[in-house]
Amino acid sequence: MKFGVVVFPGSNCDQDCVYVLRDVLQQSVTTLWHQESALHGCDAIVLPGGFSYGDYLRTGAIAKFAPIMRAITSFAHDGGLVIGICNGFQILLESGLLPGAMLRNTGLRFICRFVTLRVERADTPFTNQFQKGQVVRMPIAHNEGRYTIDPKQLRLIQDHVAFRYCDANGELTDVSNPNGSTDWIAGITNRAGNVLGLMPHPERASEDVLGSADGRLVFESMIHTMSLA
Amino acid sequence: MKAKVCITLKPGLLDAQGKTIKSALESLGFTHVKDVRMGKYLEIELNSARPSSSKGRARSRAVSAKKEVERMCQKLLANPVVETYRVEVIR
Numbered sequence: 001m002k003f004g005v006v007v008f009p010g011s012n013c014d015q016d017c018v019y020v021l022r023d024v025l026q027q028s029v030t031t032l033w034h035q036e037s038a039l040h041g042c043d044a045i046v047l048p049g050g051f052s053y054g055d056y057l058r059t060g061a062i063a064k065f066a067p068i069m070r071a072i073t074s075f076a077h078d079g080g081l082v083i084g085i086c087n088g089f090q091i092l093l094e095s096g097l098l099p100g101a102m103l104r105n106t107g108l109r110f111i112c113r114f115v116t117l118r119v120e121r122a123d124t125p126f127t128n129q130f131q132k133g134q135v136v137r138m139p140i141a142h143n144e145g146r147y148t149i150d151p152k153q154l155r156l157i158q159d160h161v162a163f164r165y166c167d168a169n170g171e172l173t174d175v176s177n178p179n180g181s182t183d184w185i186a187g188i189t190n191r192a193g194n195v196l197g198l199m200p201h202p203e204r205a206s207e208d209v210l211g212s213a214d215g216r217l218v219f220e221s222m223i224h225t226m227s228l229a
Numbered sequence: 230m231k232a233k234v235c236i237t238l239k240p241g242l243l244d245a246q247g248k249t250i251k252s253a254l255e256s257l258g259f260t261h262v263k264d265v266r267m268g269k270y271l272e273i274e275l276n277s278a279r280p281s282s283s284k285g286r287a288r289s290r291a292v293s294a295k296k297e298v299e300r301m302c303q304k305l306l307a308n309p310v311v312e313t314y315r316v317e318v319i320r
Binding site: 057058061065093094100101103104105106107108148149150180 | 238308311
């Protein structure tokens with residue numbers, strides 16, 4: 001079982017993802033440069049955070065034309081596991097692999113802090129090690145994290161919401177939503193459930209010494225799913 | 230030929246930057262600002278074909294240039310989920 005962490009020019013969270021998967025979770029990991037057109041036998045793909053292509057035009061807009069994305073799109077359509085973290089989520093949205101779009105935070109500030117999230121579904125390849133309704137902590141670090149989707153599509157994706165921004169008690173309040181995301185949505189999957197996008201950084205919450213190890217459960221869920229296949 | 234492209238957020242979406250600009254204008258004493266929306270402006274200069282002797286042909290080239298730039302908007306320049314665009318071609 002091998003993880004592939006994609007590296008675009010401007011990605012900056014790739015090494016954190018590699019470290020957590022390889023050194024904390026003892027998984028086989030390789031990096032995939034954006035120019036590559038094959039996935040080299042990877043069983044799961046990670047699109048890490050950062051500022052791919054400098055966020056030129058729109059965040060994630062240029063990445064969708066990278067050669068690696070064609071291979072990842074096929075892989076996703078064939079049911080392969082793909083997780084997009086922060087900029088990775090933005091890229092999945094721009095590529096059409098997930099519905100909706102990302103806009104600038106309502107407060108116009110780059111927010112870099114821990115948030116509490118409520119696990120909305122514990123039956124996806126990315127959340128099966130959590131309990132439904134569990135409140136977890138992971139950090140966010142973004143200026144364009146306002147998830148947006150039209151009301152009609154919002155109704156259709158309700159079952160695919162994986163994480164919502166909540167307070168310490170699991171309630172959805174004005175204050176618990178850091179960036180104005182529609183319906184407090186912090187992470188969603190596609191209809192088939194094999195693609196996840198989330199704005200918080202699980203790779204920054206995979207060791208207790210960093211303040212939370214809740215994020216590790218996302219990767220452990222993926223490992224569990226892959227081990228059953 | 231040059232295409233002027235304006236890309237803005239779809240109406241109904243909160244434009245946080247626009248709102249902030251509005252507040253800033255108000256604090257500068259501009260009291261008649263009802264709303265501000267901010268967008269992107271691009272100028273795309275297209276390779277010109279041979280100059281046309283016929284007005285009709287030049288006009289139809291402008292129309293096809295406009296269509297081509299609109300396709301650019303649909304594929305890359307605008308995010309159709311949240312943005313709308315306007316293309317003007319000038320010669």
